[in-house]
Amino acid sequence: MRVFLLLKVENITCIRQDRCLFENLSFELPQSTIMQLEGPNGAGKTSLFRILAGFTRLEQGKRFWFGKNVVDDEETFLSELLYIGHKTGVNTQLNAVENIRFWQETHGYTHISKNDVSDCYDLLANLGLVGLEDIPVRMLSAGQQRRVALARLWISEAKLWMLDEPFTAVDKKGVTLLQEQFKKQLARGGSVFLTSHQDLTEHFEDLKILSLEYKI
Numbered sequence: 001m002r003v004f005l006l007l008k009v010e011n012i013t014c015i016r017q018d019r020c021l022f023e024n025l026s027f028e029l030p031q032s033t034i035m036q037l038e039g040p041n042g043a044g045k046t047s048l049f050r051i052l053a054g055f056t057r058l059e060q061g062k063r064f065w066f067g068k069n070v071v072d073d074e075e076t077f078l079s080e081l082l083y084i085g086h087k088t089g090v091n092t093q094l095n096a097v098e099n100i101r102f103w104q105e106t107h108g109y110t111h112i113s114k115n116d117v118s119d120c121y122d123l124l125a126n127l128g129l130v131g132l133e134d135i136p137v138r139m140l141s142a143g144q145q146r147r148v149a150l151a152r153l154w155i156s157e158a159k160l161w162m163l164d165e166p167f168t169a170v171d172k173k174g175v176t177l178l179q180e181q182f183k184k185q186l187a188r189g190g191s192v193f194l195t196s197h198q199d200l201t202e203h204f205e206d207l208k209i210l211s212l213e214y215k216i
């Protein structure tokens, strides 16, 4: 299989509160690759993710998506990216099924049926949320809320998953389940770019590490 370069980042610089978090940062993320972004608290991991995902203005440097400058076709890039940050994008007033329905409507996910609600229930059962499908997400535990957010990994067709601390509040079994899902994403030619303060517990061949240092 021919491997494409999904994302290429060139000379990105980020300054926050007069502190340079990173300067002229460049890296590449090929297809079917998992890359872990490491660094101490405050090093700039979330800042980098937010810049890459377009939430924060890119002041210096370039992003290329399949070789094309993202600024020339940001729409395509964003449609092929799934970003789950600290704020997980779950509407906590809605229940888990309603959240999944909403993501389906807004992203056109086709992995589960729009007409048959049993697909949603099966997915939530797989995530250990049996019996919790119909209550507002705000009434779930922190780890259960995170599991609802991560349900998108089971229905997303995005080529790149950018996940900021996806394991937060997730128990050991959940961490294993998630990593199995990462493997499926890699097997179908997608990539995973994640931050985590803990090492991955599953073996990933060619795991790439990108480290940010804390600069004063």
Ligand SMILES: Nc1ncnc2c1ncn2[C@@H]1O[C@H](COP(=O)(O)OP(=O)(O)OP(=O)(O)O)[C@@H](O)[C@H]1O
Residues within 6 Å of the ligand: 016, 017, 021, 039, 040, 041, 042, 043, 044, 045, 046, 047, 048
């Ligand atoms: N919107 C903002 N305005 C000003 N400063 C910010 C902003 N966002 C982040 N910072 C600062 O940038 C620095 C890096 O923050 P960031 O959240 O990127 O770190 P991190 O590596 O993700 O940390 P952690 O491991 O704690 O999640 C911090 O010192 C923070 O105070």
